[in-house]
Amino acid sequence: MQTLILAWADHLAQNRRRSAHTVRAYVATAHRLAAFLGEHWGEAVVADRLGRIDASDLRAYLAFRRAGGLGNSSAARELSAVRNFLGFAAGEGATPRLKGPRVKKGVPRPISPDEAVALTEDIADVAAEPWIAARDWAVLMLLYGAGLRIGEALALTGSILPLGQTLSVTGKRAKTRIVPLLPQVRNGIEAYVRLCPWPITRTDPLFRGAKGGVLDAAIIRRSVRAARGRLGLAERTTPHALRHSFATHLLGRGADLRSLQELLGHASLSSTQIYTAVDAALLMDVYRNAHPRA
Structure with missing residues (x-):
């Protein structure tokens, strides 16, 4: 998993031109997901197993993160990072469909x-x-x-x-x-x-x-x-x-x-x-x- 996550980080930085801040945040999400799935499944998480992840697994992960105080906007970003990682690890078609939390679009507040x-x-x-x-x-x-x-x-x-x-x-x-x-x-x-x-x-x-x-x-x-x-x-x-x-x-x-x-x-x-x-x-x-x- 460590090798896979490092390869994904390199893909984000080199091919997708994501900022260093975004890469760090996404990599942290991948590590959290791997740690959670290890506990959730009761077995070591390997790349092949990620291809068989289902919507109930993702719902359980989001529930775990929401229990830690994650708000709707942060949960939506977390889910986006997870989908990106799973798409890289197992192919876009292998990512289960799951509706993310509803996020109210904020309006920027300028000053005079x-x-x-x-x-x-x-x-x-x-x-x-x-x-x-x-x-x-x-x-x-x-x-x-x-x-x-x-x-x-x-x-x-x-x-x-x-x-x-x-x-x-x-x-x-x-x-x-x-x-x-x-x-x-x-x-x-x-x-x-x-x-x-x-x-x-x-x-x-x-x-x-x-x-x-x-x-x-x-x-x-x-x-x-x-x-x-x-x-x-x-x-x-x-x-x-x-x-x-x-x-x-x-x-x-x-x-x-x-x-x-x-x-x-x-x-x-x-x-x-x-x-x-x-x-x-x-x-x-x-x-x-x-x-x-x-």
Whole structure:
């Protein structure tokens, strides 16, 4: 089983271009499934036996995981990973049909432009050193001003320098897209580069931690969490909320879905369409707050 799981992990990373985070999560699911089936069947789990797994076995596994506090969304992701693993191990036709838990689609919760700017300014104001303030400003401006995921921003290297009017970004599944750089975003990055005490060659990470290593996303998340507490902002104010806000505000100003899909790096248009629901929700909030009969 260990050999099979390692081969599957390699398949996910190399052939399916899944992120390292996704591969780790899927591999953990495969190990949990193998351990459960060993107890459930009372025998060693081998690859040939996986081809004979049935729906009752999967229901028992999901019940076991749900008993540990797994919610509907997590259970649906777990089932998806299990199906993927079984399809790899025994062929797609060998995977039993089982209806997954019903998951209510959430709507992203953006923050206002004023909140985005206030958040960024507050984090920069409390930074320990001027270059760290410039760094945090540049990172957050990439999320709100260019719609990058935090992992995409922190994966940038010195090869993007000198900056132009656009930026090439490598996103999920190694998909590359071109995003425009607003003057404010470009100025923020250039100010950070001037102040950074570490040399930045073409192969070096652009954003550095305090000791010169790669900047950890957890540091940015911690700074945002502290700032929203000081500013009294809602808990939904996270680094990823800045990307949601980028998309929502563009859509509200007339951007079409196809263009937004390209800017965000979504593989499917359906992923981008959730922002139409966001825009409608904001419109309803304005209506309820303003209309005398609402």
